[in-house]
Amino acid sequence: MSEFKFACPICGQHMTADSNDTGSPITCPTCYRKIVVPQAPATEDSKFVLSASEVNKPRPLPTAPTPETPAALAEKKTFPFAWLIALALVGLVGTALFIARERLFHSRPPAPEVLNVPPTNAPPFAVQPDYAGTNRWTLDLSGASYPETPVSGSIHHRAFVINRASLVGSNLMLRSAWNSPAETGVTISFFNRQPAELSGKTAVVKVDDPVSPLVVIHWNDPQRVYAAYPTGYVMKVEFGILANGAIPGKIFLCTPDESKSWIAGTFNAVIRQPFGPPPRRP
Numbered sequence: 001m002s003e004f005k006f007a008c009p010i011c012g013q014h015m016t017a018d019s020n021d022t023g024s025p026i027t028c029p030t031c032y033r034k035i036v037v038p039q040a041p042a043t044e045d046s047k048f049v050l051s052a053s054e055v056n057k058p059r060p061l062p063t064a065p066t067p068e069t070p071a072a073l074a075e076k077k078t079f080p081f082a083w084l085i086a087l088a089l090v091g092l093v094g095t096a097l098f099i100a101r102e103r104l105f106h107s108r109p110p111a112p113e114v115l116n117v118p119p120t121n122a123p124p125f126a127v128q129p130d131y132a133g134t135n136r137w138t139l140d141l142s143g144a145s146y147p148e149t150p151v152s153g154s155i156h157h158r159a160f161v162i163n164r165a166s167l168v169g170s171n172l173m174l175r176s177a178w179n180s181p182a183e184t185g186v187t188i189s190f191f192n193r194q195p196a197e198l199s200g201k202t203a204v205v206k207v208d209d210p211v212s213p214l215v216v217i218h219w220n221d222p223q224r225v226y227a228a229y230p231t232g233y234v235m236k237v238e239f240g241i242l243a244n245g246a247i248p249g250k251i252f253l254c255t256p257d258e259s260k261s262w263i264a265g266t267f268n269a270v271i272r273q274p275f276g277p278p279p280r281r282p
Contacts, residue, residue: 004040006050008033015052025055128158128176128184128220137260139207141234146250146264153263156219156227158184165267167195167247172237172269174251186253186263188237189214195271199242205235207256215253217261232256246270 002019013030019040028035034055041050131154138144151162151174162185164175175185190198190213205212215233218226233255240248247269254262 002040004050006038006052008035009051009054010035128155128160130157131159133159135260135262136264137254137262139234139254139256141204141206141236141252144234144236144252144264146236146238146252146266149265151251151263151265151267153261153265154259155184155186155217155261155263156225156257156259158219160184160263162263162265162267165269167198167269167271168273170194172198172249174263174267184219185217187216187218188235188253189216195247195269196242198239199247200239202238203235205233207232207234215255217255217257227255227257229255229257242271 003016004019005014005016007014008028008031010033011028011031013028015026015029017024017026017037021037022039024037025034026037027033035052036055038050038052133152133154135154136144137154151160151165153160160176162174162176164173166173166175170190172188172190173185174187175183203213209231212231212233213235215229215235216226217229233253235251235253237251237253238249248266249269250266252262252264254260
């Protein structure tokens with residue numbers, strides 16, 4: 001008599017039996033299925049674990065392993081790489097869909113108060129008429145004064161009368177209407193300044209000053225046209241004291257463009273939340 005090991009064909013539990021028990025039905029101690037003890041191996045030093053068969057079911061005959069060809073080995077080695085390539089392609093497709101989600105699925109637009117969008121009763125877009133008043137343009141501030149009337153003037157020969165003034169971050173924005181940022185007007189960027197820092201401040205800019213606030217004038221012709229002046233212009237500006245979320249002020253500004261644009265008068269700039277990055281000094 002000699003003992004040998006075998007495995008349950010259902011759950012794989014290893015068991016030990018005597019060669020005299022070959023063909024006897026037993027119950028697996030793990031899955032409690034009825035199995036038949038297999039034939040004992042021919043040699044006692046067998047390194048293989050035999051597999052039993054289920055009662056009333058023949059035990060499958062073992063098949064000898066066949067040597068793998070070089071082509072089969074190569075295919076086996078490259079198989080994981082094929083999966084990696086497939087996963088990478090799936091990741092790229094997912095990334096592209098994530099980036100294009102706004103084009104594929106139209107999201108709800110932000111609330112108007114976030115973007116400072118004009119109210120729905122804003123006046124229609126229109127080109128400003130030609131300026132026909134007194135020309136106050138000059139590059140000499142010695143005789144310049146502030147008129148005690150709302151800011152008005154001439155921008156690229158277009159008549160400008162202020163309708164809206166606001167401080168958005170470090171930008172003083174003077175507009176002729178609520179239509180859009182492209183409406184005729186002036187934007188002055190006081191770099192890296194918060195609106196509260198401008199309260200009670202004054203500034204004088206001369207033509208030959210090496211460092212100045214950035215001035216941008218824009219008008220409708222009928223498309224948006226603009227001109228930027230980092231230096232070379234003249235300006236006097238006085239900011240009043242911040243109160244009730246707004247800063248009053250006075251301004252006199254002349255730019256060196258061929259049309260001799262200028263604005264002068266009073267304003268009351270309402271402080272609004274910025275909706276984009278602050279401009280950088282050129």
